[in-house]
Amino acid sequence: MSNDNRFELRMTGSGGQGLILGSIILAEAAIMEGKIVTQSQVYGAEARGGTTKAELVISNKHIAYPKVTDPDLLAAMTSEGLKQYGGGISRKTRVVVDSSVMSAPDFLNEENCRGLLALPIRSTLISRLESELGLNIVLLGIIEGLTAIVHVEMLRKAVAMHIKKQFLDFNMKALDLGMEMVEAQAKTGIRI
Secondary structure, three states: OOOOOEEEEEEEEEOOOOHHHHHHHHHHHHHHOOOEEEEEEEEOOOOOOOEEEEEEEEEOOOOOOOOOOOOOEEEEOOHHHHHHHOOOOOOOOEEEEEOOOOOOOOOOOOOOOOEEEEEOHHHHHHHHHOOOOOHHHHHHHHHHHHHOOOOHHHHHHHHHHHOOHHHHHHHHHHHHHHHHHHHHHHHOOOOO
């Protein structure tokens, strides 16, 4: 967390990717650690396919304003989501984009964000776990790998609270995959 004990996260993508559930799971993990959390969400009229946004504010002390105003991390899973909700970033914002569905946009550079990490999230999920399901959980692993905002074991407990038992093993693998992707990126020497 930053010096003021406030961490702001914005995730954006397409309805059906599970980003809202992902934000709820991360919020649950932070609450289990005794942190204070606000969570908000926006989604289009379409249940699937419309642009969605999920935001979290996580703090160790009282949250005076519950909305994300200057995200520490922006994770964009679609170019439409990035276009619609990618504004309001600053030089402190780290940005993660899914390079398997979009290229890194020109407007993100060292001048207006802290760093950009383009990872082939969807294509790696499909090749490694042979499914498109679990994108949100892979993203949680990436967020954890980049920020360590909660303890991994608390995140695992929160995933287990929200995922049906028959899908739990798959989702734990998806969580590990996200953390592995960050670790592999770190070994290349590229930092965000």
